[in-house]
Amino acid sequence: MSETPEAVMDDASREFLENLPELEPGKTFCFACNPDVPCFNRCCAELTLPLTPYDVLRLRRHFGMDSETFLNTHTRMRTFPDTGFPLPLLRMLEGPGEPCPFVTPAGCSVYEDRPGACRCYPLGRGAKMTHDGVEERFFIVREPHCHGFDQGRDWTAQEWLADQGLDTFNAANDRYMRLMTMVRASGKPLEARMATMAVLCLYQLDKFRELITQMHIFSRVDISEERRNAIMSRDEDTLDFALDWMELIIFGQSEGLKKHE
Ligand code: SF4
Ligand code: SF4
Numbered sequence: 001m002s003e004t005p006e007a008v009m010d011d012a013s014r015e016f017l018e019n020l021p022e023l024e025p026g027k028t029f030c031f032a033c034n035p036d037v038p039c040f041n042r043c044c045a046e047l048t049l050p051l052t053p054y055d056v057l058r059l060r061r062h063f064g065m066d067s068e069t070f071l072n073t074h075t076r077m078r079t080f081p082d083t084g085f086p087l088p089l090l091r092m093l094e095g096p097g098e099p100c101p102f103v104t105p106a107g108c109s110v111y112e113d114r115p116g117a118c119r120c121y122p123l124g125r126g127a128k129m130t131h132d133g134v135e136e137r138f139f140i141v142r143e144p145h146c147h148g149f150d151q152g153r154d155w156t157a158q159e160w161l162a163d164q165g166l167d168t169f170n171a172a173n174d175r176y177m178r179l180m181t182m183v184r185a186s187g188k189p190l191e192a193r194m195a196t197m198a199v200l201c202l203y204q205l206d207k208f209r210e211l212i213t214q215m216h217i218f219s220r221v222d223i224s225e226e227r228r229n230a231i232m233s234r235d236e237d238t239l240d241f242a243l244d245w246m247e248l249i250i251f252g253q254s255e256g257l258k259k260h261e
Helices: 010-019 053-063 067-074 114-121 156-162 167-186 191-201 205-214 225-233 236-249
Strands: 029-031 073-077 086-090 122-131 133-142 153-155
Touching: 029 114, 053 067, 053 114, 053 167, 053 191, 053 236, 067 073, 067 086, 067 191, 067 205, 086 191, 114 167, 122 156, 122 167, 153 156, 156 167, 167 236, 191 205, 191 236, 205 225, 205 236, 225 236
Parallel strands: none
Antiparallel strands: 029 153, 073 086, 122 133
C-alpha cells in the first residue's frame, strides 16, 4: 500500500500523487476489500506511513497509552525538511515482510481508529489551501497486488470518504495543513526549540494539557470557560487549541485565538 496522509505530504509524495490517474469529480471507481480477497492483508506491510496529529490522537486513545509510550513504541520520528515540523512514521515490525504492528490474520486490529491514509486507500487525496478553504483532488492508487478493483460497487470519491469515516480526519488534517502551509510560505522552517514544542503540543496532548496548567497558558489568551473545560477534557478540543496555540507562538497571532491585551 502506498500510504500518504494527504495533509502532510512532502514534495516527493506530492509528485508521486500527481503522476497517478486522477478520479475526476463525479466519476466513479469500482472497489471492494474484504477478508475473501486473495490479497487480504497484503497492503498492511512494508509501509512508509506518516501519522498526523489526529491519527496519533485516535491510535493512542485506542490503546489507552500515554503519548510518550505510544510514540516510543510505535513511531520513528523524522522531520519535514521544508517546514521543520515533526514527522512520525508508523514503525513496522522487524522481520520477514515487515508487517504493520496492528495487522492480524483477521485484518486490522485498530480498524475503528486506523489512520486516515489507511481509510483513504485506494484513493490518494491531494489537498491545498485556497482563499475559500481547501481544494481537493483525488487520485487512484492501483497497485499490482491489489484485487480490490476486480469486484465491488462503484464509488465517487465523496461516497468513499463518507463510507470510510474520513470527514473528521480530513477536517483535523486540513487544519494542520493550514499551519504547515503558513510556515512553508514564510520560508522559515521551525527552529529546533519550536520543533520540540510542536511534538509536545500536537503529538502529546496529555503533556500539552500539563503544560497548559504549568505555564498558565489560559491566562495569556482570551478564551471562554466552556472552551477551557473542553480543552482540558476532550482530546479533539485539545488538538484544536494546540494548533491555534502553535500558530500564535510562531506568528504572534492566530485566527482562532486572541492574546490578552
Ligand atoms: S493500521 Fe490497520 S489498515 Fe493501516 S496498515 Fe496497519 S493494519 Fe493495515
Ligand atoms: S484488496 Fe487491496 S486494499 Fe484490500 S487487502 Fe487486498 S491489497 Fe489490501
